[in-house]
Amino acid sequence: MKKIEAIIQPFKLEEVKEALKAIGIDGMTITEVRGHGRQKGHKETYRGQEYNVDLLPKVKVELVVTDGRFEEVTGAIANAARTGKIGDGKIFVYEVAEAIRIRNDDRGEAAL
Amino acid sequence: MLVSAALVLMMTGPGLALFYGGLVRRKNVLSTMMHSFILMAVVTVVWAVVGYSLAFGGSGPFLGDLHFAFLNNVGSAPNPDYAATIPQQTFMIYQLMFAIITPALISGAFAERMKFSAMLLFTVLWLLLVYFPMAHMVWGKGGLLNAFSGGKVPTFDFAGGTVVHITSGVSALVCALYLGKRVGYPTVAMKPHSLVLSFIGACLLWVGWFGFNAGSALAASSLATSAFVATHFGAAAAALGWMAAEWMHNGKPSALGAISGCVAGLVAITPASGFVQPFPALLIGACAGVACYFMVVAVKAKFGYDDSLDAFGVHGAGGTLGAILTGIFATSLVNDGLKDAKGRVLPLGLVDGQGGQVLNQAIGCAVAWGLAIVGTLIILKICDMLIGVRVAKEEEMEGLDLSQHGEEGYIFEG
Numbered sequence: 001m002k003k004i005e006a007i008i009q010p011f012k013l014e015e016v017k018e019a020l021k022a023i024g025i026d027g028m029t030i031t032e033v034r035g036h037g038r039q040k041g042h043k044e045t046y047r048g049q050e051y052n053v054d055l056l057p058k059v060k061v062e063l064v065v066t067d068g069r070f071e072e073v074t075g076a077i078a079n080a081a082r083t084g085k086i087g088d089g090k091i092f093v094y095e096v097a098e099a100i101r102i103r104n105d106d107r108g109e110a111a112l
Numbered sequence: 113m114l115v116s117a118a119l120v121l122m123m124t125g126p127g128l129a130l131f132y133g134g135l136v137r138r139k140n141v142l143s144t145m146m147h148s149f150i151l152m153a154v155v156t157v158v159w160a161v162v163g164y165s166l167a168f169g170g171s172g173p174f175l176g177d178l179h180f181a182f183l184n185n186v187g188s189a190p191n192p193d194y195a196a197t198i199p200q201q202t203f204m205i206y207q208l209m210f211a212i213i214t215p216a217l218i219s220g221a222f223a224e225r226m227k228f229s230a231m232l233l234f235t236v237l238w239l240l241l242v243y244f245p246m247a248h249m250v251w252g253k254g255g256l257l258n259a260f261s262g263g264k265v266p267t268f269d270f271a272g273g274t275v276v277h278i279t280s281g282v283s284a285l286v287c288a289l290y291l292g293k294r295v296g297y298p299t300v301a302m303k304p305h306s307l308v309l310s311f312i313g314a315c316l317l318w319v320g321w322f323g324f325n326a327g328s329a330l331a332a333s334s335l336a337t338s339a340f341v342a343t344h345f346g347a348a349a350a351a352l353g354w355m356a357a358e359w360m361h362n363g364k365p366s367a368l369g370a371i372s373g374c375v376a377g378l379v380a381i382t383p384a385s386g387f388v389q390p391f392p393a394l395l396i397g398a399c400a401g402v403a404c405y406f407m408v409v410a411v412k413a414k415f416g417y418d419d420s421l422d423a424f425g426v427h428g429a430g431g432t433l434g435a436i437l438t439g440i441f442a443t444s445l446v447n448d449g450l451k452d453a454k455g456r457v458l459p460l461g462l463v464d465g466q467g468g469q470v471l472n473q474a475i476g477c478a479v480a481w482g483l484a485i486v487g488t489l490i491i492l493k494i495c496d497m498l499i500g501v502r503v504a505k506e507e508e509m510e511g512l513d514l515s516q517h518g519e520e521g522y523i524f525e526g
Contacts, residue, residue: 046304046366047409048409048410051303
């Protein structure tokens with residue numbers, strides 16, 4: 001099993017969700033996060049007081065898939081989330097040791 | 113008059129409470145709104161006991177007497193010294209609303225770092241030492257600065273440019289300097305946590321200000337209409353003035369700038385509102401918008417004081433500017449209340465050929481500044497010695513909502 005962690009632009013969330021739904025992925029967890037990579041922030045001014053905001057709002061999408069599907073899933077996410085500009089985000093993939101469904105104690109891929 | 117009184121109370125809560133509440137950080141929203149709200153209660157009690165009497169009893173030059181203490185002799189009969197056509201109780205409750213908002217305005221300078229207990233003591237002493245004397249001098253019978261009651265230095269302050277805005281704005285500056293900067297200012301980001309709240313608050317202030325200024329005619333008269341018009345024009349021009357200044361100076365017209373400008377204009381037009389024609393009102397507003405923008409952006413940065421919510425930059429500066437401009441634009445075409453012994457209407461400001469009035473206005477401002485500086489310093493010293501004015505550093509970092517009140521403004525769980 002692999003865990004996919006995608007950090008994307010907030011306004012791309014709907015498209016990513018649609019893309020995942022289209023390939024039959026029906027579970028994920030979403031978190032609103034802030035961060036930055038190479039993207040520069042922006043300037044905000046309140047009554048002359050200037051602030052450089054470099055940690056920008058992003059959305060983190062987390063989901064766990066079977067080993068066979070992670071290329072397909074990451075590809076779908078990347079295609080849906082891409083604008084081609086700096087700030088589109090990143091995808092990380094991790095090995096998952098175990099998965100447990102709390103309701104009935106299903107283990108491994110059966111729990112996904 | 114009763115509607116006007118209610119409108120003025122609406123300026124403090126929710127108007128000012130929302131305006132200031134939105135400008136602070138999330139951890140201080142309740143404490144900041146509480147400053148305004150609790151003053152609605154505290155000032156009322158002080159007013160009933162001695163406040164009204166010290167402001168409007170007797171006919172001394174500096175302070176009233178105790179003739180109306182505990183609101184004795186304040187009933188349905190009018191007090192012809194002030195308003196011959198309304199019950200004195202109406203006049204009393206209307207004036208109370210001014211005494212409430214004035215110390216609430218100061219809270220903009222010490223927001224996010226003053227002890228709640230110290231704030232309460234400060235306010236009570238401040239009313240006694242600064243507000244009541246100033247109100248009596250400008251509006252009270254026989255007051256030193258009261259143009260309509262034989263004051264030695266006749267100044268025009270229709271609805272509280274000196275009494276409300278200069279005293280509160282200058283006291284705010286003294287508080288900001290005395291308390292020192294907030295922890296982390298100006299390097300740590302201290303962004304307004306909700307400009308939406310501030311927006312609603314500013315709009316309520318704009319509407320409430322009609323009660324403040326038009327109501328100060330103390331009758332449903334043509335003078336009230338004229339003050340209403342001047343107030344509205346001043347606010348509009350100042351919102352545009354601040355916005356234009358910011359747009360040219362900083363590249364973008366911010367929402368915070370537009371609403372700050374509107375408040376600055378309302379402040380500046382306050383002393384002038386019952387004395388000036390519509391076009392001078394526009395001019396006064398525009399000047400206030402631009403001037404207060406540069407006070408807040410350039411002057412504050414240059415001197416480095418931490419007036420958290422710009423109570424001085426807007427009220428102190430706007431009030432002083434408005435008071436001086438009143439001396440220029442006041443005209444008997446609008447207000448024929450000033451008459452000589454034979455009942456002839458007297459000229460008022462520079463546009464009426466009375467250039468000396470500008471000097472009188474400046475003296476009025478100087479008195480207000482002096483009283484506010486000295487009074488506030490003394491009171492802060494007293495509060496500091498008795499209970500300490502500033503919260504501990506850890507309490508400030510934690511936020512005043514938790515450390516002073518034991519609660520939070522926003523709870524997102526459950």
